[in-house]
Amino acid sequence: MSKLLKGINTAGLNFRLVDAKEQVVGRLASQLSRILQGKDKPTYAPERDQGDVVIVKNARHVEFTGKKWDQKLYRWHTGFPGGLKERPAKLEHAKDPTSVLRRAVYGMLPKNKLRKERARKLRIFPDEEHPFAQHPQLVPWEMAPHRRRVKEPLFELPEGFEPLNSTAYRKRFEHMLQPEAMAEVVKQSDAVIPAAEPAQSA
Structure with missing residues (x-):
């Protein structure tokens, strides 16, 4: 030694x-x-x-x-x-x-x-x-444990709420969702929202 x-x-x-x-x-x-x-x-x-x-x-x-x-x-x-x-x-x-x-x-x-x-x-x-x-x-x-980012499961959106960017929302979280939940998200995000009627000019 x-x-x-x-x-x-x-x-x-x-x-x-x-x-x-x-x-x-x-x-x-x-x-x-x-x-x-x-x-x-x-x-x-x-x-x-x-x-x-x-x-x-x-x-x-x-x-x-x-x-x-x-x-x-x-x-x-x-x-x-x-x-x-x-x-x-x-x-x-x-x-x-x-x-x-x-x-x-x-x-x-x-x-x-x-x-x-x-x-x-x-x-x-x-x-x-x-x-x-x-x-x-x-x-x-002992080395201090490394803080690793843990991806938590996606929370369910409240009724009446939709993601601002449905494409990015699906792309980021599709691997976290179960097939049934993913189908529901796609169904909600692909829903056609009627456009607002143009204001009538006086």
């Missing part, structure tokens, strides 16, 4: 244990960067390195939203002419399960002289096992 943190002053610091299983890479990385900077402490100062040591387990089971596993690319240059290389996130994760999360956290740290020192306090392990299990200062840390 001492070799893993060689050269790092851990006096007065906590050891945060984070479970990355089924966590979104970007959202998790933004929270880890706050801990590494010490922004969650009342004594935070941007010119001092007071962030805690972060131990991440189950990095093999992180997730991406959308199609980022295939579309997100990691690029680097070999230093030779025409040496620009790239690799999709899926292959990068298969080669090194800790690389994707490490790159995300490193990119969210401030670009200054403290960046490397803060990044050294991040220890990522692909599975459940890690050498800090018996550390006396190890504190479990």
Whole structure:
């Protein structure tokens, strides 16, 4: 354990244990960067390195939203002419399960002289096992739940009321309604409303 943190002053610091299983890479990385900077402490100062040591387990089971596993690319240059290389996130994760999360956290740290020192306090392990299990200062840390938008079922319109835009109303909520309710909405929205009679000129 001492070799893993060689050269790092851990006096007065906590050891945060984070479970990355089924966590979104970007959202998790933004929270880890706050801990590494010490922004969650009342004594935070941007010119001092007071962030805690972060131990991440189950990095093999992180997730991406959308199609980022295939579309997100990691690029680097070999230093030779025409040496620009790239690799999709899926292959990068298969080669090194800790690389994707490490790159995300490193990119969210401030670009200054403290960046490397803060990044050294991040220890990522692909599975459940890690050498800090018996550390006396190890504190479990859980990420705050993400507020996801929940689509509630459509409420019934009171009698005599109709949507202003029946086309948009049906297009947005048709997947929420039962077939019988949807047929009733279509019937009401397609009803022909008689036009107002023109005012007679005097």
